Amino acid sequence: MSKLIVRAGDFTFDARFEEQLAPKTVAAFRKAMPFESQAIHVRWSGEGVWMPLGDLDFGVSYENHTSYPAPGQIILYPGGISETEILLAYGGVHFASKMGQLAGNHFITLTSGLENLTAFGKTVLWKGAQNIRFEEI
Numbered sequence: 001m002s003k004l005i006v007r008a009g010d011f012t013f014d015a016r017f018e019e020q021l022a023p024k025t026v027a028a029f030r031k032a033m034p035f036e037s038q039a040i041h042v043r044w045s046g047e048g049v050w051m052p053l054g055d056l057d058f059g060v061s062y063e064n065h066t067s068y069p070a071p072g073q074i075i076l077y078p079g080g081i082s083e084t085e086i087l088l089a090y091g092g093v094h095f096a097s098k099m100g101q102l103a104g105n106h107f108i109t110l111t112s113g114l115e116n117l118t119a120f121g122k123t124v125l126w127k128g129a130q131n132i133r134f135e136e137i
Helices: 023-031 114-127
Strands: 003-008 011-017 035-041 046-052 073-077 085-093 104-112 130-136
Touching: 003 104, 011 023, 011 114, 023 104, 035 114, 046 114, 085 104, 085 114, 104 114, 114 130
Parallel strands: none
Antiparallel strands: 003 011, 003 130, 011 104, 035 046, 035 130, 046 085, 073 085, 073 104
Protein backbone atom coordinates (compact mmCIF):
# COMPACT_ATOMS: atom_id res chain seq x y z
CA MET A 1 0.00 0.00 0.00
CA SER A 2 1.34 3.40 -0.95
CA LYS A 3 1.55 6.20 1.57
CA LEU A 4 0.76 9.77 0.66
CA ILE A 5 1.44 13.07 2.34
CA VAL A 6 -1.09 15.83 1.80
CA ARG A 7 0.23 19.27 2.74
CA ALA A 8 -2.72 21.63 2.98
CA GLY A 9 -2.07 25.19 4.11
CA ASP A 10 -0.28 24.89 7.47
CA PHE A 11 -1.50 21.31 7.99
CA THR A 12 -0.05 17.93 7.04
CA PHE A 13 -2.10 14.75 6.66
CA ASP A 14 -1.07 11.16 5.96
CA ALA A 15 -3.24 9.43 3.37
CA ARG A 16 -3.62 6.30 1.28
CA PHE A 17 -4.76 5.61 -2.24
CA GLU A 18 -7.92 3.52 -2.64
CA GLU A 19 -6.16 1.28 -5.17
CA GLN A 20 -8.62 -1.62 -4.94
CA LEU A 21 -11.74 0.55 -5.23
CA ALA A 22 -10.60 3.14 -7.79
CA PRO A 23 -7.60 1.68 -9.66
CA LYS A 24 -7.99 3.75 -12.85
CA THR A 25 -8.38 7.02 -10.97
CA VAL A 26 -5.37 6.23 -8.76
CA ALA A 27 -3.23 5.36 -11.80
CA ALA A 28 -4.23 8.57 -13.61
CA PHE A 29 -3.58 10.75 -10.55
CA ARG A 30 -0.20 9.12 -9.93
CA LYS A 31 0.93 10.29 -13.37
CA ALA A 32 0.26 13.89 -12.28
CA MET A 33 2.20 13.66 -9.00
CA PRO A 34 3.45 15.47 -7.16
CA PHE A 35 0.17 17.31 -7.61
CA GLU A 36 -0.14 20.93 -6.51
CA SER A 37 -3.14 23.20 -6.55
CA GLN A 38 -5.08 25.64 -4.41
CA ALA A 39 -8.01 24.62 -2.26
CA ILE A 40 -10.99 26.94 -2.04
CA HIS A 41 -14.19 26.46 -0.08
CA VAL A 42 -17.09 24.74 -1.82
CA ARG A 43 -20.10 26.85 -2.76
CA TRP A 44 -22.98 24.37 -2.85
CA SER A 45 -21.72 21.14 -1.32
CA GLY A 46 -21.45 21.87 2.42
CA GLU A 47 -18.31 21.36 4.51
CA GLY A 48 -15.62 20.72 1.94
CA VAL A 49 -12.84 22.32 -0.03
CA TRP A 50 -12.26 21.87 -3.73
CA MET A 51 -9.60 22.30 -6.34
CA PRO A 52 -11.16 23.58 -9.58
CA LEU A 53 -9.28 22.05 -12.51
CA GLY A 54 -11.15 23.44 -15.51
CA ASP A 55 -10.94 21.15 -18.53
CA LEU A 56 -8.06 19.01 -17.18
CA ASP A 57 -8.76 15.47 -18.40
CA PHE A 58 -7.50 12.59 -16.27
CA GLY A 59 -8.92 10.14 -18.81
CA VAL A 60 -11.15 8.31 -16.32
CA SER A 61 -14.86 7.79 -15.92
CA TYR A 62 -16.85 6.88 -12.83
CA GLU A 63 -15.55 4.26 -10.41
CA ASN A 64 -16.20 4.06 -6.66
CA HIS A 65 -18.19 7.27 -7.06
CA THR A 66 -20.23 9.02 -4.40
CA SER A 67 -22.13 12.23 -3.85
CA TYR A 68 -21.64 11.97 -0.07
CA PRO A 69 -17.92 11.67 0.78
CA ALA A 70 -17.20 11.26 4.50
CA PRO A 71 -14.80 13.60 6.30
CA GLY A 72 -11.26 12.79 5.18
CA GLN A 73 -12.31 11.29 1.86
CA ILE A 74 -11.03 12.87 -1.34
CA ILE A 75 -12.95 12.52 -4.58
CA LEU A 76 -12.17 13.33 -8.21
CA TYR A 77 -14.97 14.54 -10.45
CA PRO A 78 -13.73 13.67 -13.96
CA GLY A 79 -15.72 16.42 -15.68
CA GLY A 80 -18.85 16.33 -17.78
CA ILE A 81 -21.69 18.64 -16.84
CA SER A 82 -19.34 20.66 -14.64
CA GLU A 83 -15.58 21.25 -14.66
CA THR A 84 -13.04 18.68 -13.48
CA GLU A 85 -12.36 19.03 -9.76
CA ILE A 86 -10.97 17.37 -6.66
CA LEU A 87 -12.94 17.71 -3.42
CA LEU A 88 -11.87 17.04 0.18
CA ALA A 89 -14.69 16.66 2.70
CA TYR A 90 -14.06 18.00 6.21
CA GLY A 91 -17.65 17.63 7.41
CA GLY A 92 -21.05 16.90 5.89
CA VAL A 93 -20.97 17.06 2.09
CA HIS A 94 -23.65 16.61 -0.57
CA PHE A 95 -21.52 17.05 -3.70
CA ALA A 96 -23.15 19.45 -6.16
CA SER A 97 -22.59 22.32 -8.57
CA LYS A 98 -24.84 24.97 -10.04
CA MET A 99 -25.87 22.23 -12.49
CA GLY A 100 -27.15 20.02 -9.64
CA GLN A 101 -25.96 16.89 -7.84
CA LEU A 102 -22.61 15.42 -8.91
CA ALA A 103 -20.67 12.26 -8.03
CA GLY A 104 -16.91 11.92 -7.76
CA ASN A 105 -14.52 8.98 -7.55
CA HIS A 106 -13.38 8.34 -3.98
CA PHE A 107 -9.69 7.60 -4.56
CA ILE A 108 -7.79 8.93 -1.51
CA THR A 109 -8.54 8.67 2.21
CA LEU A 110 -6.75 10.69 4.88
CA THR A 111 -5.39 8.41 7.61
CA SER A 112 -3.87 10.77 10.18
CA GLY A 113 -4.15 14.38 11.21
CA LEU A 114 -7.94 14.13 11.06
CA GLU A 115 -8.17 16.16 14.26
CA ASN A 116 -6.98 19.13 12.14
CA LEU A 117 -9.38 18.61 9.25
CA THR A 118 -12.10 20.98 10.49
CA ALA A 119 -9.49 23.64 11.32
CA PHE A 120 -8.14 23.40 7.77
CA GLY A 121 -11.65 23.69 6.30
CA LYS A 122 -12.47 26.71 8.42
CA THR A 123 -9.13 28.31 7.50
CA VAL A 124 -10.10 28.01 3.83
CA LEU A 125 -13.59 29.33 4.58
CA TRP A 126 -12.45 32.42 6.50
CA LYS A 127 -8.97 33.15 5.14
CA GLY A 128 -9.36 32.06 1.51
CA ALA A 129 -7.47 29.80 -0.88
CA GLN A 130 -4.75 27.59 0.59
CA ASN A 131 -1.95 25.76 -1.21
CA ILE A 132 -2.31 21.98 -1.32
CA ARG A 133 0.23 19.37 -2.40
CA PHE A 134 -0.09 15.59 -2.78
CA GLU A 135 3.16 13.56 -2.59
CA GLU A 136 3.72 9.82 -2.64
CA ILE A 137 6.37 8.58 -0.21
